[in-house]
Amino acid sequence: MAFYRSTVLVSVDPVCVEKGAYELIDALNDELIKQGLIDEVRILETPRLGDPQKFGPDIIVYPEATHYTNLTYYEIPRLVEEHFIKGRILKQYAAKMQDAIDEELSAPKSKEIRIVLRNVGEIDPRNIEDYIANDGYQALGKVLTEMSPEDVIQEVLDAKLRGRGGAGFPTGLKWRFARQAAGDIKYIVCNADEGDPGAFMNRRVLEGDPHSVIEGMIIAAYAIGARQGYIYCRAEYPIAVSTMNLAMKQARSLGLLGKNILGTDFSFDLEMRMGAGAFVCGEETALMASIEGSRGEPRTRPPFPAQKGLWGKPTNINNVETYANVPQIILKGAEWYASMGTEKSKGTKTFALAGDVKNTGLIEVPFGITLREIIFDVGGGIKNDKKLKAVQTGGPMGGCIPEHMMDLPVDYETLGQVGSIMGSGGMIVMDEGTCMVDIARFFLEFIQEESCGKCVPCRVGTHRLLEVLEKICDGRGEDGDIEELQELCEQIRRNSLCGLGQGAPNPVVSTLEYFMDEYKAHIYEKRCPAKVCRSLIKYEIQDGPCTGCTVCARNCPVSAISGERKLTHVINQDICVKCGICYQVCQFDAINVI
Amino acid sequence: MAENKYAEAETIQLVNEIVASTGTTRADLIPILQKVTNNLGYISQDAIKQISTLLKLPTKEIASVATFYRMLSTQPHGRHIIQFCESAPCHIVGGREVFIALKTALNLEPGETSTDNKWTFITTSCLGICGVGPVILIDTEIHGNVTPDQVPSILAKYA
Numbered sequence: 001m002a003f004y005r006s007t008v009l010v011s012v013d014p015v016c017v018e019k020g021a022y023e024l025i026d027a028l029n030d031e032l033i034k035q036g037l038i039d040e041v042r043i044l045e046t047p048r049l050g051d052p053q054k055f056g057p058d059i060i061v062y063p064e065a066t067h068y069t070n071l072t073y074y075e076i077p078r079l080v081e082e083h084f085i086k087g088r089i090l091k092q093y094a095a096k097m098q099d100a101i102d103e104e105l106s107a108p109k110s111k112e113i114r115i116v117l118r119n120v121g122e123i124d125p126r127n128i129e130d131y132i133a134n135d136g137y138q139a140l141g142k143v144l145t146e147m148s149p150e151d152v153i154q155e156v157l158d159a160k161l162r163g164r165g166g167a168g169f170p171t172g173l174k175w176r177f178a179r180q181a182a183g184d185i186k187y188i189v190c191n192a193d194e195g196d197p198g199a200f201m202n203r204r205v206l207e208g209d210p211h212s213v214i215e216g217m218i219i220a221a222y223a224i225g226a227r228q229g230y231i232y233c234r235a236e237y238p239i240a241v242s243t244m245n246l247a248m249k250q251a252r253s254l255g256l257l258g259k260n261i262l263g264t265d266f267s268f269d270l271e272m273r274m275g276a277g278a279f280v281c282g283e284e285t286a287l288m289a290s291i292e293g294s295r296g297e298p299r300t301r302p303p304f305p306a307q308k309g310l311w312g313k314p315t316n317i318n319n320v321e322t323y324a325n326v327p328q329i330i331l332k333g334a335e336w337y338a339s340m341g342t343e344k345s346k347g348t349k350t351f352a353l354a355g356d357v358k359n360t361g362l363i364e365v366p367f368g369i370t371l372r373e374i375i376f377d378v379g380g381g382i383k384n385d386k387k388l389k390a391v392q393t394g395g396p397m398g399g400c401i402p403e404h405m406m407d408l409p410v411d412y413e414t415l416g417q418v419g420s421i422m423g424s425g426g427m428i429v430m431d432e433g434t435c436m437v438d439i440a441r442f443f444l445e446f447i448q449e450e451s452c453g454k455c456v457p458c459r460v461g462t463h464r465l466l467e468v469l470e471k472i473c474d475g476r477g478e479d480g481d482i483e484e485l486q487e488l489c490e491q492i493r494r495n496s497l498c499g500l501g502q503g504a505p506n507p508v509v510s511t512l513e514y515f516m517d518e519y520k521a522h523i524y525e526k527r528c529p530a531k532v533c534r535s536l537i538k539y540e541i542q543d544g545p546c547t548g549c550t551v552c553a554r555n556c557p558v559s560a561i562s563g564e565r566k567l568t569h570v571i572n573q574d575i576c577v578k579c580g581i582c583y584q585v586c587q588f589d590a591i592n593v594i
Numbered sequence: 595m596a597e598n599k600y601a602e603a604e605t606i607q608l609v610n611e612i613v614a615s616t617g618t619t620r621a622d623l624i625p626i627l628q629k630v631t632n633n634l635g636y637i638s639q640d641a642i643k644q645i646s647t648l649l650k651l652p653t654k655e656i657a658s659v660a661t662f663y664r665m666l667s668t669q670p671h672g673r674h675i676i677q678f679c680e681s682a683p684c685h686i687v688g689g690r691e692v693f694i695a696l697k698t699a700l701n702l703e704p705g706e707t708s709t710d711n712k713w714t715f716i717t718t719s720c721l722g723i724c725g726v727g728p729v730i731l732i733d734t735e736i737h738g739n740v741t742p743d744q745v746p747s748i749l750a751k752y753a
Contacts, residue, residue, distance in 0.1 A: 104725045198683040200722035235628070235665050236721055276624055277664030279719055293623035295662040354683030354724040361725050392682065428682050442685055446719070452662075555743055557698040579694045581742045 004042040006084065007062045012045045016057040020073060024057050027073035031080045041084055058095070067095040104204060104361045109378045113340065113348050116201075116324045117364045120208030125243050128250040131211040137256055139330035143219050144264045147330075149179060152223040156326065158334035160346040165191055165282075165319035166394065166423045167499070168345070168412040174316060177306035178224040181314035188221045188229035188268075189291070189310065189317040192240070193275050193282045199395060199426035201350040201362050202320035206233065206240035209324065210247035214270065216323030218261065219330060221268045224316050228269060232287050235274045245272055279450035282424075283498050284317045286452065297452045298498035319424065321350060341367035345411035349425060355392075356383045356431040365410070372406040375429055386431040390514070394423025396443045396450075397503025399510030400436060419510040421503065435532035436515040437522050441469035443507040451500065458501030461492035465508060475535040477523035485512060531593045534578040538594050541569050541582075545590035552582035552591065602640045608633055609644040618649050623659060627666050636667045664718070672707045672714040674752050676700070677731040681720040684727035688741070692728045693717075695742035699749055712752075 008028065012021045025043055032038040060067050061083060071079065071093050082090045105121050108114055123130035131137070143152055157172030178186060190213060192202055206213060217229050233241050248270050251257040259267045273291050280286045281296040288310050290296035309315020325347060329337045338346045345367035351374065354360050358380035365374060371391055375381065382388050390400040399420035401408075408414050412422050430439070448462040465488050468481055489505030489512075496502045512519060521527045528536040541552070541561075548566040553559075560576040563569030571582070583591045612629045616622045623645070630641050637660045646653045660666045678693055702708055702715040723729050726738030730748070737748055 198681055198720060198724045200720070200724055203722045234722075236718070274625070274628060275663075276628060276666050277718070278662065290624065291621060293620040293659070295659055297662075352683075352724060354727070355686040360683075396682070426682075428686060430686060434686060439682075442682065446680070446682075450719070557695065577694065577698075579698070579742065580691050581695065584691070584741065585743055 004040060006041045008041060008043045009046045009060045009062065010043060011047070011058040013047055019057050021057040023073040024059070024071060024076065027076040028080070031076050032084075035080055035085065037080070037084055068093040069095045104200070105208075106359065106361060109363070111369060111373055111377050112364055113366050114364045115328050115348050116205060116212075116321050116350050117208075117362060118328075119212065120204055120362075123209065125208050125210055126246055128211060128247065128254065131209070135331060136211050136327075137215055139327035140215050140218055140256065141262060143222055143330055144262050144266060149223045149225065152219060152330070153179065155334050156223075156329060159329045159337040160334075160344075161322065161325055161329060161337065162345065162412065163318060164321035164325070164349065164424065166421060168422060171318060171322055174306060174318070175220060175223050177304070178226075178314050178316040181307050183314055185228075185313045186224055186226040187310045187313055187315040188217055188224070188226045189284075189287070189305075189315055190217055190229070190231040190323055191282065191284065191287060191317055191319045192231055192233040192237075192244075193287060198354045198428055199352045199424045201352050201425050203234075203237050203240050204362055205320050205324050205350075206237065207243050210244050211251065212324040212327055213244075213320055214247055214251055214257070216318075216326035217270065218257065218268055219326050220316060220318065220323065222266055224314070226316070227267055228271070230271050230273050230291055230310075232273045232275060232281070232291060235276055241272060241274060248272070278452070279446075280452045280498075280500055283500060285498070287317070288315065295452070297454045298500070300497060321425070342409060342411045344413055349410070349422070351425045351427045353379050353427050353429065355428040356386065356434070357381070357429040358383055367411045368409045370407050370409055371401065374410065374427070375406070379429065382429065382431050384431075386433065388429065389432050389434055390430045390436065392420070392428040392430065392439070392507075393426065394421035394503075394506075395426045396446045397421065397500065397506050398423050398426070399506045400430070400439065400514065401510070402514040419506065419513060421506065433530055433532070435473075435528055435530035436511040436518050437469065437528075438473055438530075438532045440507045440511045441466065441473050444469055444504070447500065447504045451504075455495075455497040455501060457492050457495035458497065458504060461488055461496075462501070462504050464488055465492070465505070469508070472519065472522045473528075473533045473535070475522070475526050475533070477519075477526075479523070481523055482512065482516075482519055537578065538573060539571055539576060539578060539580070539583060540592050540594060541571055542590050542592055543568050545588045547588055547590075549587070551585050551587065555581050555585045557581065600634060600638065600640070605634070605638055605640040606644045609641050609648070613645065613648045620649070620651070623649060623651070623656065624663075627656075627660055631666055636670045638668075642668075664716075670707075672711050674712060674733055675714045675716065677716055677718040677721070678704070679719075679721045679723075679727065679729040679731070680717040681724070681727075683720075683724040684729055687727045689728035691742045692730070692740050692745065695745040696730065699745050 010021055010025050028043055032041050058069050066089055079090055082088045119134055153172050153175050161171040162168040163171055221229055258269050275281050278296045281290045283298045284305055286296040286298040305315040305317055340347050348364050348366050350364045352362055363378050388403050390402050392398055392400045401418055401420055405418055415422050444466040448466045451458045451462055453459045468485055471477055485508055489509050493502055493505050518529055521529050531537050546568040550565055553561040558575055558577050560572045561569050612626055616626050630637050642653050642656050645656055660668055700713055700715050704715055704717045707714040721729055728740050730737045730740055
């Protein structure tokens with residue numbers, strides 16, 4: 001093989017061709033011959049570099065990876081002279097190195113392991129070939145040609161994969177139940193209706209690596225004997241929906257979905273169903289009701305979907321992340337997968353870090369990592385170097401874990417023991433400026449609104465819980481409120497129909513347990529220690545720092561601030577709605593919250 | 595119940611086309627309602643009646659489904675729909691202040707439409723763009739990292 005000191009990649013996508021890519025190649029070729037460099041520099045055509053609409057034609061010179069844009073063929077002699085003979089970069093045409101900015105997903109930190117997110121941001125999600133080039137659909141090939149359905153289930157069982165939707169039920173066991181259930185017609189459903197506020201990992205997987213989910217679903221369908229599957233996706237995620245639709249189409253065109261997959265006698269196809277904005281539809285029985293065209297209301301279990309699911313047929317429901325793990329488990333083996341994590345929670349988990357942490361966004365870490373490692377090593381610590389107060393995991397039905405428990409390992413059992421849940425992976429970091437009573441009130445507001453209303457404990461109970469919390473935040477708390485909250489929580493947890501109601505008290509129970517003094521301060525001292533609850537705080541302008549610049553008065557939405565220019569301003573407490581805008585816009589820190 | 599904003603014949607034709615391209619089984623009901631919402635902006639009484647005829651379902655069944663889901667509406671909307679994300683990650687990073695600023699600037703409570711028919715203000719659960727909270731979505735345009743003082747200038751961009 002010939003040895004070249006340089007390789008020039010020339011982009012020949014249609015736009016670059018139209019802008020003269022081939023003229024460029026010819027000119028380059030001629031010039032290299034002329035300068036006697038043709039044996040040292042090689043020219044290769046490549047489908048696409050950069051953004052051809054903006055620049056183009058694009059070329060990149062390796063090994064130094066200099067990217068040139070906007071070149072025309074008559075500049076080629078200068079380029080060859082400067083770059084290849086004199087070794088200088090022709091700055092005029094050098095494209096600026098652009099950092100890809102992805103606020104949701106940055107390069108993996110040292111403590112991360114990426115399995116589910118391995119392709120996200122790395123491959124073109126709208127091109128199935130990119131996925132195939134990264135070992136895509138190899139697991140499916142292995143399953144269909146070398147493994148029996150029972151082998152597949154055993155492999156997933158041995159990997160100890162647990163449902164990533166929140167409850168952590170062993171996936172292999174779920175599949176076995178569905179396989180053993182009587183009946184010819186069975187269904188596979190992918191729950192892509194993650195509604196946990198703050199948990200957007202599934203959206204990124206659907207948008208960034210759709211085929212990993214499709215491949216996982218086909219493998220699951222083979223394992224349980226299903227011929228039809230549904231992806232139930234939130235309508236709030238239009239890009240995910242269109243990416244998945246395209247991915248399914250491409251898979252179908254290559255014979256990876258549809259009749260006789262990969263030439264075997266196994267047939268399976270998928271359909272997309274969009275949600276219509278109901279949080280409770282993340283609950284599996286409600287989700288199935290919604291696919292069937294009804295109100296998304298949960299029903300009692302048993303019978304479980306594995307026995308009686310969609311249209312009364314055995315149905316296997318897993319979430320996006322669960323399916324996305326499956327191809328990797330099949331390819332690399334259960335042993336590899338089970339080597340990560342804790343005794344009962346194996347593999348990795350994606351989390352959406354949000355709130356008062358420096359690096360918000362998606363992360364994927366092995367089970368067993370501590371919360372402190374997640375927040376400080378992966379998340380970079382607390383914003384503005386404030387103090388960490390608590391971490392809320394598991395979405396609205398999760399609990400708040402206080403700072404002194406940050407060294408606990410993250411797995412399903414441990415989070416459960418301290419009063420929270422794994423959930424689908426929302427992780428909200430709160431600093432000292434967060435009021436825990438307000439947070440409990442906030443989550444209850446959400447739950448109460450999303451309660452479908454079918455069962456009384458949830459419908460009436462969460463309403464009542466919210467009333468008491470609102471009373472406390474409003475400064476009208478009284479003796480006995482705490483006891484009433486505790487009593488209500490217990491009743492709701494014990495008597496509700498589905499996970500939404502059963503989990504509804506968690507935010508209240510966990511904050512009562514770890515932050516009782518804040519509740520007491522609100523009720524007995526009429527004071528909000530974090531200075532958040534509006535009825536219990538007051539904004540005041542300090543005499544000294546105020547320069548009378550009038551910015552606060554001009555921004556006040558209710559005109560509560562008065563004062564002459566260059567004189568100290570005054571807030572009229574009777575008009576003030578405590579929106580905090582003045583506090584934000586003041587450049588002299590003249591406004592105090594008391 | 596809201597009055598019908600469109601002529602009955604027009605609605606019937608639209609529903610006929612949507613049903614023809616979607617299907618007439620019960621499982622097709624929600625996709626049909628979604629398409630009607632996308633086309634008319636809401637699900638009118640005329641639309642419900644016509645769906646009822648074609649799918650052979652009682653109108654009360656259709657109304658019951660149409661009123662259950664947040665993204666389906668039986669009320670007409672304003673020209674622009676402002677969705678405020680009321681989820682925890684946005685709340686923690688100052689969402690409440692933005693919410694108050696929005697409410698004040700629009701002079702609307704969540705769920706209301708302004709009298710000039712310009713704005714409909716609704717709250718939504720997580721939009722999944724938590725990295726840039728607080729987030730508001732106006733029609734299909736995302737505004738992230740919103741601060742209360744930006745609200746008037748954001749609203750001013752819409753005619």
